[in-house]
Amino acid sequence: QAKAGGRRCFRFFDRSMNEHAVRRLELEAQLRQAIDSNQLELHYQPKVLVETGGLAGLEALLRWNHPEQGRIPPMEFIPLAEETGLIIPLSYWVIEEACRKLAKWRKGGADVKVAINLSARQFHDEKLPQRIEAILQRNKVPGSALEIELTEGAVMDDPGRAIVILQRLRALGLRVSVDDFGTGYSSLAYLKRFPINAVKIDRSFVMDLPGDAEDAAIVRAILDLARALNLDVVAEGVETAEQLDFLAQAGCGQVQGYYFSPPRPAAELDAWISKASWAYSPNRP
Numbered sequence: 001q002a003k004a005g006g007r008r009c010f011r012f013f014d015r016s017m018n019e020h021a022v023r024r025l026e027l028e029a030q031l032r033q034a035i036d037s038n039q040l041e042l043h044y045q046p047k048v049l050v051e052t053g054g055l056a057g058l059e060a061l062l063r064w065n066h067p068e069q070g071r072i073p074p075m076e077f078i079p080l081a082e083e084t085g086l087i088i089p090l091s092y093w094v095i096e097e098a099c100r101k102l103a104k105w106r107k108g109g110a111d112v113k114v115a116i117n118l119s120a121r122q123f124h125d126e127k128l129p130q131r132i133e134a135i136l137q138r139n140k141v142p143g144s145a146l147e148i149e150l151t152e153g154a155v156m157d158d159p160g161r162a163i164v165i166l167q168r169l170r171a172l173g174l175r176v177s178v179d180d181f182g183t184g185y186s187s188l189a190y191l192k193r194f195p196i197n198a199v200k201i202d203r204s205f206v207m208d209l210p211g212d213a214e215d216a217a218i219v220r221a222i223l224d225l226a227r228a229l230n231l232d233v234v235a236e237g238v239e240t241a242e243q244l245d246f247l248a249q250a251g252c253g254q255v256q257g258y259y260f261s262p263p264r265p266a267a268e269l270d271a272w273i274s275k276a277s278w279a280y281s282p283n284r285p
């Protein structure tokens with residue numbers, strides 16, 4: 001009896017594994033086509049200057065509008081793209097598209113900056129800096145208008161190579177932020193070895209502010225460390241006025257989150273960006 005049950009279980013497990021593999025294969029094939037068939041889209045979320053309520057920059061976040069399955073979240077297709085190498089063409093699409101929008105927004109006179117997310121895999125692509133340079137030139141966008149966000153993991157598997165790539169990106173004028181700061185396993189030593197400009201406090205530390213004493217202590221410690229190392233700090237995932245108050249009092253320079261705005265399609269930002277003043281009211285640009 002038990003044995004038969006076990007076999008059934010095993011078969012069931014086997015089949016669901018198969019379905020998983022099939023879905024992955026399908027998604028992979030569809031992701032290959034997504035770029036050419038215009039299914040990819042960038043949404044933009046503002047980073048806000050705490051002191052003035054002004055716009056520090058926008059973060060570009062990739063969206064895949066699948067023809068049958070609707071919008072597939074990046075957490076589902078980015079890992080797949082990384083495993084299959086598709087992340088490389090995908091990311092060049094992201095950089096090109098972000099620069100096209102930058103050129104358009106900046107033409108209106110606004111000093112807009114856009115941050116793009118780079119994955120670990122791209123630090124194995126030695127052509128990255130020269131290709132970014134070509135994209136900037138083609139779109140007539142200064143390097144100082146572009147920022148990259150990378151996770152600790154992205155640079156830690158080959159720190160030597162990552163430093164070289166980052167230095168070349170910095171030489172183009174790009175700013176560099178460490179994303180999801182505090183969630184990686186790496187030592188803090190890289191903060192002084194790597195040519196970075198800013199850290200982004202991970203949403204998991206912001207979520208339970210101001211009530212959670214441990215998170216409050218961690219956030220204060222990150223702010224102290226960043227001050228000492230002369231790094232800018234952006235708090236991610238700010239959703240409430242109470243979180244914002246805590247961060248403002250603790251001296252956090254920039255905030256980002258649903259409290260101000262979710263990521264939005266570029267078209268929804270057009271009118272707002274062309275306005276002369278950037279005053280923020282919660283939850284809408």
Ligand code: C2E
Nearest residue numbers: 061062074075078094117118119237238239257258259263
């Ligand atoms: P991330 O770079 O840390 O981006 C922040 C994520 O938090 C985004 O999720 C954003 O929509 C979400 N978020 C922002 N404010 C709030 C908030 O107040 N509350 C909550 N609950 N969430 C908030 P999204 O867009 O689903 O992206 C997830 C991750 O996918 C990103 O994390 C990034 O690691 C990756 N990703 C997105 N676009 C790209 C891309 O173009 N290239 C690469 N390599 N990775 C990307």
Ligand code: MG
Nearest residue numbers: 059117149179
């Ligand atoms: Mg990011």
Ligand code: MG
Nearest residue numbers: 179180200236
């Ligand atoms: Mg993050």
Ligand code: MG
Nearest residue numbers: 179180202203
């Ligand atoms: Mg994240």
